[in-house]
Amino acid sequence: MTAVKHTVDPLQGEMQQLGSAARAAAAVLALAPTTQKNEALRAAAAALRSRVPEILAANARDLAAAVARGTAASLMDRLKLDETRVEGIAKGLEDVADLPDPIGAVMAEWERPNGLKIARVRVPLGVIGIIYESRPNVTADAGGLCLKSGNACILRGGSDSFESSRAITACMQAGLKAAGLPEASIQLVPTTDRAAVGIMLTMTDDIDVIIPRGGKSLIQRVAAESRIPVIKHLDGICHVYVDAAADPRKARDIVLNAKMRRTSVCGAAETLLVDRSIAQAQLPGLVEALIEAGCEVRGDQTVRALNDRVVPATPADWDTEYLDAIISVRVVDGIDAAVEHINRHGSHHTDSIVTEDAATAETFLNHVDSGIVLWNASTQFADGGEFGMGAEIGISTGKLHARGPVGAEQLTSYKYQVRGSGQIRP
Ligand SMILES: NC(=O)C1=CN([C@@H]2O[C@H](COP(=O)(O)OP(=O)(O)OC[C@H]3O[C@@H](n4cnc5c(N)ncnc54)[C@H](OP(=O)(O)O)[C@@H]3O)[C@@H](O)[C@H]2O)C=CC1
Numbered sequence: 317m318t319a320v321k322h323t324v325d326p327l328q329g330e331m332q333q334l335g336s337a338a339r340a341a342a343a344v345l346a347l348a349p350t351t352q353k354n355e356a357l358r359a360a361a362a363a364l365r366s367r368v369p370e371i372l373a374a375n376a377r378d379l380a381a382a383v384a385r386g387t388a389a390s391l392m393d394r395l396k397l398d399e400t401r402v403e404g405i406a407k408g409l410e411d412v413a414d415l416p417d418p419i420g421a422v423m424a425e426w427e428r429p430n431g432l433k434i435a436r437v438r439v440p441l442g443v444i445g446i447i448y449e450s451r452p453n454v455t456a457d458a459g460g461l462c463l464k465s466g467n468a469c470i471l472r473g474g475s476d477s478f479e480s481s482r483a484i485t486a487c488m489q490a491g492l493k494a495a496g497l498p499e500a501s502i503q504l505v506p507t508t509d510r511a512a513v514g515i516m517l518t519m520t521d522d523i524d525v526i527i528p529r530g531g532k533s534l535i536q537r538v539a540a541e542s543r544i545p546v547i548k549h550l551d552g553i554c555h556v557y558v559d560a561a562a563d564p565r566k567a568r569d570i571v572l573n574a575k576m577r578r579t580s581v582c583g584a585a586e587t588l589l590v591d592r593s594i595a596q597a598q599l600p601g602l603v604e605a606l607i608e609a610g611c612e613v614r615g616d617q618t619v620r621a622l623n624d625r626v627v628p629a630t631p632a633d634w635d636t637e638y639l640d641a642i643i644s645v646r647v648v649d650g651i652d653a654a655v656e657h658i659n660r661h662g663s664h665h666t667d668s669i670v671t672e673d674a675a676t677a678e679t680f681l682n683h684v685d686s687g688i689v690l691w692n693a694s695t696q697f698a699d700g701g702e703f704g705m706g707a708e709i710g711i712s713t714g715k716l717h718a719r720g721p722v723g724a725e726q727l728t729s730y731k732y733q734v735r736g737s738g739q740i741r742p
Pocket residue numbers: 447448449450472473474475476508510513514529530531532533534535537548549550551552581582583637639709710711712713
């Protein structure tokens with residue numbers, strides 16, 4: 317009789333090992349004292365500072381490969397590290413160490429007439445799988461926030477940043493080791509093969525939550541394949557609405573900043589909506605300022621009639637995240653039409669109104685269905701650091717569990733601790 321051979325796909329086997337190690341690490345991290353987690357974060361920061369040459373050498377390899385592939389300048393900038401950026405990453409870890417520890421915090425407590433004492437207490441989620449773009453700082457930010465919140469993580473950074481992420485992960489693991497915590501608390505998927513992402517999405521025993529941070533292709537794959545609960549950190553089709561009661565100076569500054577400060581970030585504005593009653597007065601100046609700043613303006617007929625340098629917008633423009641110096645501009649009939657447009661075409665990420673009318677602003681803040689809604693401020697404030705959260709995993713565009721910037725506290729769940737003295741239920 318011939319023996320039946322069971323072959324395990326090597327990548328599958330490797331991912332399973334990663335998962336088991338993460339699960340074991342999560343059990344230790346969940347109960348680790350705050351001082352030990354903070355010690356690991358500070359030791360990781362020290363390791364980053366002491367290994368700058370290795371990190372920059374790894375980054376240089378990533379950059380060379382990206383140049384050879386003809387990568388766009390904006391993506392190269394996102395990928396590039398220098399001494400200042402590495403220092404910023406190290407400082408970010410120290411900032412996370414300085415934050416309060418969310419774990420063990422009593423969210424609410426009360427006593428029942430029968431004497432049962434009930435407390436709702438913060439606990440970690442467990443093991444978090446994070447899939448993100450080729451931005452090396454996310455490796456440290458995400459690893460640091462997971463560590464602070466008592467979660468183990470499996471990181472799958474963008475392929476272009478593989479070498480840089482590996483060097484940074486080694487520093488995070490050095491920090492964990494120095495503090496006596498399991499190195500498997502923060503692991504990097506050891507391949508750029510996208511098949512590993514597919515495997516992660518099915519690792520229901522060893523991953524509790526998947527955080528996908530990326531664009532359309534990732535969205536489609538996660539939606540089709542994930543068997544694990546997802547906290548979406550997806551595309552940002554962000555809007556600025558300039559209302560009839562807008563202060564023209566604020567409108568100009570906010571629109572320019574929201575679009576042009578950094579065009580490649582998910583919080584960059586992609587569409588400008590302007591109320592019809594002020595279009596003649598304010599739009600020519602806004603359009604001219606954008607074009608002068610190097611932005612391509614795509615407009616509807618009303619906008620095109622105001623400036624012959626405006627390119628015609630097609631219906632697809634209202635649903636497009638350019639991540640580039642391009643903006644679509646539309647004239648709308650008041651706040652209700654603006655809200656309707658944003659809720660239909662936006663991605664529930666970040667949207668802003670410019671107005672001096674408090675009642676209109678309140679309508680916008682209450683009716684626009686996005687994780688972040690702003691009044692008289694730029695959409696580029698969509699950032700955990702800017703919200704005072706130390707760092708961020710990213711901006712949650714979903715509604716379940718967490719919305720908007722996700723920091724350490726958003727990476728937790730809770731449990732009820734019930735203390736009795738022998739009560740039985742009648
Ligand atoms: N909401 C938020 O917090 C943030 C959202 N973003 C969004 O991310 C997008 C820009 O980043 P971009 O570089 O284009 O991100 P991508 O979606 O191309 O890549 C992000 C990650 O997903 C992986 N990935 C993408 N498609 C697949 C697939 N089909 N199967 C497996 N893995 C996949 C990438 O791997 P690989 O490198 O191998 O391609 C990478 O690790 C924008 O839409 C932006 O708004 C960006 C930052 C924060």
